[in-house]
Amino acid sequence: MYSHMMVGSNDIARSKTFYDATFIAMGGKEGILDPKGRLIYMHNGSLFLVTPPIDGKPATAGNGCTVGFAMTPEVADAWHAAGVANGGTAIEDAPGIREGGAMKLYLAYLRDPDGNKLCALHRVTD
Template identity: 75%
Template sequence: MYSHNMVGSNDLAKAKTFYDATFQALGGKEAIQDDKGRLIYMHNNGIFIVTPPIDGQPATAGNGCTIGFAVDSPEQANAWHDAGVAAGGKAIEDPPGVREGGMGALYLAYLRDPDGNKLCVLKRM
C-alpha cells in the first residue's frame, strides 16, 4: 500500500545536508532535485520527498507523526543516528538501543530533522 512519503522544509539546503547524510548512512544516494526544487530520495523501492509547502505557508512538523525506516542492523541504525546528528539533526527520546514491547524486541533510534520532523530507524531483533 505504501508509495511515498513527503515532508515540508523551510530550508532545503539544510534539509539536503541532513537527508543526504542519513540516507547515505543507509546505503542510499544523495537527492535528485526535480524542476520544482523538491529533493527526491529513492532507495529500497521507497520514495521520500522533501519540499517547500505548496501552499506557500511555513512548513511545520506533524504533531504525533513519526516516519520510520527499516535498517539491516543495529550498526546501521547507529550510523544513521550519528550521521543525522552530525548533519544538523537532533537526537530525541532514549539513546539508540533495544526496546521491548508488544511487538517484541526492536532496535530503535530517533531523530528530528532540521525542520522538526520526527524520524526513526527500526531493526526487528
C-alpha cells in the same frame, strides 16, 4: 501499501545536507533536486521526498507523525550519528533495544532540521 513519504522543509539546502548524510549512512544516495524544488530520495524501491509547502506557508512538523525507516542496528547507529552531525537532533532514548509486549525492537530517533520525527527500526528476532 505506500507509494512514498513526504515531509516539508523551510530550507531545502539545509535539508539536503541532513538527508544526504542520513541516506548515505543507510546505503542510499544523495537526493535529486527536481524542477519544483523538491528533494527526491530513492532507496530499496521506495521514495522519500522533502518539499517546501505548496501553499506557501511555513513547513511545520506533524504532531504525532513519525516516518520510519527499516535498517539493521549497525546501520541505525550510523544513520543516527550522521543525522546528529548534519543538523538533526537526537530525541527520546539513545539508540538501542526496546522491549514491549511480545516485541523486541532496535530503535533510533531523530528530528530533522525542520522538526520532522524520524525513526530507524529493526525488529529483533532471537
